[in-house]
Amino acid sequence: MKLQAAGKASKWYVYQKIVIVFILFLLPLISMNIWLNYKGMSVTKNAILNSSQAGASFYSKQLDKEMYFIRNLQLQLINDKDLQKLSFRGSLLGDYEEVQLIEQVRDRLSTLMASSEYVVNSGVYVESIRKTILMNSGVTGTPNEEMKLMTSLSEVTPKPSFYRSGNRIFLIESANNGSIVTYIEISRPMLLQSLNEIAKLYPESEVLLGSQESGTMLTTAENADESEEILKLTADESVDQEPPQFKKMNGVNYFITRSAVGSLHLSMIMYVNQNELTRPLSQFITWFYTLFIIAIIVMILYSFSVNVMIHRPLSKLVKAFHMIETDNLNITIESKTKDEFHYVFNSFNNMARRLKNSIEENYEQKIALQHSQLKQLQSQINPHFLYNSFFNIYMMCKVGDSDSAAELSQRLGSYYQYITRSGSDEVPFYKEYRHALDYCDIQCIRFANRVSFEYEEETEIPPSITVPRLIIQPIVENVFEHAFEDGMMEGKVLIGTAYREGMLRVTVEDNGNLATDGMIEELRGKLAMDSKTVENTGLINVNNRLQLKYGPDSGLSVSRSRHGGLKIDLVIALENMKEAAACTDC
Incomplete structure (x- = not known):
């Protein structure tokens, strides 16, 4: 199979990031240039x-x-x-x-x-x-x-x-x-000549001598009405005030400077078209916009060159990796250039070939390794539970409670018979569920008058459904070990089951008060992490086993129980197993 075109993706490409970084580095320089230009012009x-x-x-x-x-x-x-x-x-x-x-x-x-x-x-x-x-x-x-x-x-x-x-x-x-x-x-005439001397300072500037009371006395403007309008624009200024100002008249911005002639109680006002003052700066503005357009063109050319030299080869490589993720190993990438990507493409082709051979050679070995891991997870047995149970039987015999001792012995024998029985790794769900209930019976006998449990019969679950051994009992064990370890009275454990559209769910809840929000969030984090990075506690083991066997849609989830304690949901996506079996038969 030959790969010729890059696939369309809905995320930021590397070349886009490079261009953005380039622009981000260039923007301060452009901004500084703009600031310096306008600062200089100002x-x-x-x-x-x-x-x-x-x-x-x-x-x-x-x-x-x-x-x-x-x-x-x-x-x-x-x-x-x-x-x-x-x-x-x-x-x-x-x-x-x-x-x-x-x-x-x-x-x-x-x-x-x-x-x-x-x-x-x-x-x-x-x-x-x-x-x-x-x-x-x-x-x-x-x-x-x-x-x-x-x-x-x-x-x-x-x-x-x-x-x-x-x-x-x-x-x-x-x-x-x-x-x-x-x-x-x-x-x-001499006064007018003096005003004309001032008006010669700048082209198209005019000077008038007057006041608000007496109007315009002298003006260099040919149109006296214009001087009257300028005089009206400065009507809000006092005679002694001399700040320069900008006023707009007839669509033209004028720079107006006003000086007091105190001997005559008049004001001498010079007004000039603002464009005439700033005309020498126009060439700098032209150069600025020219350089700005050149900078934009440089950025466009740089983006195009990065797209051709980096993005397109990377897109080929990314698409090839996507195809490998779909288990398609019959793929090679052609390279028409002799640059670094030529080496990368050849290395990818060699990697895909070696990966295909490695999968074929080591498939059976990895399956055996997974089977061994499951065996190891199932074989974990807590000896303290056995010691404590024997001690409870001893104390019941001492006080003459033979019925309770007999019942506890029977449940204990059934419990250990189940977990030590050799044979298939999977058992019918009703047996696994019954084993968890036996464990609850044992704990309730041991902690009589303190803890009780309620459960739902698995009547809706087909008897033919099989599940891995020892996946429910560790969840119930966690409740008895942690939810009621402060000695609370009237502790209660609730166990329920549900089955719908190929999804099997077992829910275990308690009314303990030791599970804080922080502990729940921490447990969620551990369940979401890779199994190699966290310690293999009972809940983590169950979660890993379910995801290893049934896929990522299966496993454990924790939340706050409606009774105030911890709620753990065990979910098994049985439909995934059916689809995998169908693909194997094909």
């Missing part, structure tokens, strides 16, 4: 975001510092002694002195304008002389348009940090109950 991303935040913060602080500087110059101007003198003594001054003071004030205004490129105009209104001193238009009497504008703006309450009129931005301060009003016009 660190890089945070560095980019921190850099953008630092840049925006730097420009906003520069702008804030410049505005504070202009305000300080304005405060110095309003407290200038020449301006104060002009205000207090304006109506008392002569023309020359007035002109001289006005020129000195204009010099101060000129210095203020030259101090910052954000100042496009500056002026002073002096109520006592009813004139405005302007850098762009000189000295003008009032009322005039400039004075009207300043007066209307200064009447706004509460007083803002800056004033707006159309596209013009003013810083206005007054003193001496409004007798002196100074104002500075801030260059809107």
